[in-house]
Structures are given as structure tokens and as C-alpha cells.
Amino acid sequence: MSSSAALISVRRVCAVAGAALLMVAGLAAPAAAHASAQPVAAGVTYLSAGRLGASVAAVVALIGVVVGGLALARPAGRLGTVVPLVAGLVGVGLGALVVATAEGGLGTGNGLGGGLVALVVGLIALVLGGLTLTRSRRTG
Template sequence: MHVRHLTTTLTAADAYTMSAGRLGAILAALLGLAGVVVGGLALARPASRLGIGSGRLGAGVALGAGLIGMALGGLVVATSDDGIGTGNGRGGAYVALVVGLVAVVLGGLALARTRRTAGRLSRG
């Protein structure tokens, strides 16, 4: 056998290999998506008494999930070695950053709405 048959070359990760970057990007995107869902529910139903997607609790959960998703996505982007398509999770991390930002915006809007409605109720 020749030595060249025994050596391996480092290439992009296999399509079915779950690297740490891919797992981090998936987790960050799922956190951001959960924040978007809860933030949307809190924005659509601010006065509902049932569920986590209502009022200040829903807004806080959306803000927290969005911020954690963005932080984890940023960490994956900062620590990945190569570009998109190499299996390091950079593409998913970019998606997580955008989805996390949407969750933060929805959570902030829902929190502003709950503060505005609470101010009206206390005056009225």
C-alpha cells in the first residue's frame, strides 16, 4: 500500500455529520423561532389570560429566547473556520441571528403594548 492511500484529507463535513457548529446553529434557530411564535402570540393577544404567549410574560419570553438565540448564533459565526457550505453551521447561524432579531422586535413591541395598556388601566 502506498502512503497516499493511508492519508486522509480534511474536507467539508459530510452532509449527515452533525458538527458542534451545526448543532449550535440549529439550537439557536429553534430558540429564535420559539421567541417569534411566543412574541407573535403576545402581540396578537395581549389581554389573554391563558398561555405563555400573553402579556408581559410572553413578551419577556420572546425577548429572552431571541437574545439567547442571537448570542448563540453570533458565537457560532465567530468560531466557525470556513464559509457557508463547509459544515461549520455558519449558514444556520446567520438564519438564527435574523430569526432572533425578529423575536426581539416582536417581544419589544408586545412589551411596549402591555406597558401602554397597563398605563391606561391604572389611570382609568
């Protein structure tokens, strides 16, 4: 595969990732614009929908970071390049959804902190996936 074809593939992956992020942000914006009263903080042991969504998003994004780190450490097949990208996109998408729909601030139990963590970890997974994809295109 020529380097120009690999560059086009990387550009397509970046374009699709950017479009997906814009779509998630565009769909979540009306939910974020909904202004309501400050909710009562959830209990420590209570697992709210926001906490559950943020936890799932963070775990999926963390799986992407681990697989991406392993793929960078040693050569991996196609699965090592695709899993971090997909897991990163899912983590960023779910994290953005949780952040956009969380009512109240940090510490209210609505998953805002976990959503922010999922956004950061998902972006790290996307970067690692992009690096592994670039390296696999160069060597393959």
C-alpha cells in the same frame, strides 16, 4: 404606571440587549481573528458542533418569534412579553458565537448558514418582544 416610567423601562431593556450583543461580539472577536487553513467540508449526515449550535440557536429564536407573534395577536401576560426578549437574546448570542467561530465558508458544515439564520430570527424575536413590551406598558 406613567408613560415616562414605561419609556425608561423600554430604554433599560434596549440598553441591556445592546450591551449583551456587544459583549458577545467582543468575546467572539478573538475566535474570529484566528486564521487557519480551510477545513474539510463535513459530511451530509454528520452533526458537527457548529451545526448543532446553529440549530439550537435557530430553534430558540424561532420559539421567541412564535411567542412574540402570539402575544401581539392577542393580549398576553408577562410571560408573553419576556419570552420573546430572552429567546431572541439567546438566539442572537448563540448565532453570533457560531458565526464568529465557524471555520470556512457556507457549505462547509460548520454551521455558518444556520448561525446567520439564527441571528436574523433572533433579531425578529427581539423586535416582537420589544413591541409586546411597549404595548403591555401602554395598556397596563
